[in-house]
Amino acid sequence: EVELVESGGGSVKPGGSLRLSCAASGFTFTNAWMSWVRQAPGKGLEWVGRIMSEADGGTTDYAAPVRGRITISRDDAKNTLYLQMNSLKTDDTAVYYCASSGSYTYYFESWGLGALVTVSS
Amino acid sequence: EIVMTQSPATLSVSPGEGATLSCRASQSINSNLAWYQQKPGQAPRLLIYAASTRATGIPARFSGSGSGTEFTLTISSLQSEDVAVYYCQQYGHWYTFGQGTKLEI
Numbered sequence: 001e002v003e004l005v006e007s008g009g010g011s012v013k014p015g016g017s018l019r020l021s022c023a024a025s026g027f028t029f030t031n032a033w034m035s036w037v038r039q040a041p042g043k044g045l046e047w048v049g050r051i052m053s054e055a056d057g058g059t060t061d062y063a064a065p066v067r068g069r070i071t072i073s074r075d076d077a078k079n080t081l082y083l084q085m086n087s088l089k090t091d092d093t094a095v096y097y098c099a100s101s102g103s104y105t106y107y108f109e110s111w112g113l114g115a116l117v118t119v120s121s
Numbered sequence: 122e123i124v125m126t127q128s129p130a131t132l133s134v135s136p137g138e139g140a141t142l143s144c145r146a147s148q149s150i151n152s153n154l155a156w157y158q159q160k161p162g163q164a165p166r167l168l169i170y171a172a173s174t175r176a177t178g179i180p181a182r183f184s185g186s187g188s189g190t191e192f193t194l195t196i197s198s199l200q201s202e203d204v205a206v207y208y209c210q211q212y213g214h215w216y217t218f219g220q221g222t223k224l225e226i
Contacts, residue, residue: 035216037165045157045165045208047216061215097164106212107155109176111164 002026002110004098009115016088020115022081022098027110029079031055033101035108036072036083038094048096051081056103066092088119123147123211127219134199134226142194142207142222149189150213156185156194159221160205168207169194201226 008020022034033056036048049062051072060072071084081098096115099108124147134140144154152172157165167176169185172192182197196203204226209219 044220045159045210045218047218050216063215105170106153106216107167107170107210108157108165109167111166113164 004112006112006115011118017086020083024079030076034081035099037097040094125219131223140196144192144209146190150211152188153213155210157208158205
């Protein structure tokens, strides 16, 4: 059974940093493209960024609102995805989901339960 | 950026009835469209991809259609467990989601 479990959420002041992790199991993590998608309280879904599999180049891409402030990385030996967030703003307050895709399939096959990040002074 | 517009915002139906949810893309995305179901307090779940292909384990009462800019999710014989917000998502050019349709029964 596919399982994605996010951790590392919490409260941080504007301008602060936070790193989320997503532990994956039940599928071949090495082959998966992994994304982060966020959902502000009471709002819809917003794609944050993606990392391809190493076999497909390991390229990272980011949405415009977060580009330059976040870094997505992966450790295939640990089946873990990371989201490093810096210079956080109040608008970054959201539940952050990790989601998996197949190679070049793009849609999100599986989702984690999410981690809440609250940015507030 | 491709903008996805869903309608209606809220849909109220009776158990056993059918429901039709619409999604429009601001430019053609061919069939690069997925539908997700998000129940209260839960993560989204993939229902449909490639506009009309049901994901693994999704009941046959869920069906998708459309291509280009106009897409539809049809749910036949609604059940109480179908109460959720439904999102469409395009993946033809990066990723953008619609604002969601809340389905009430």
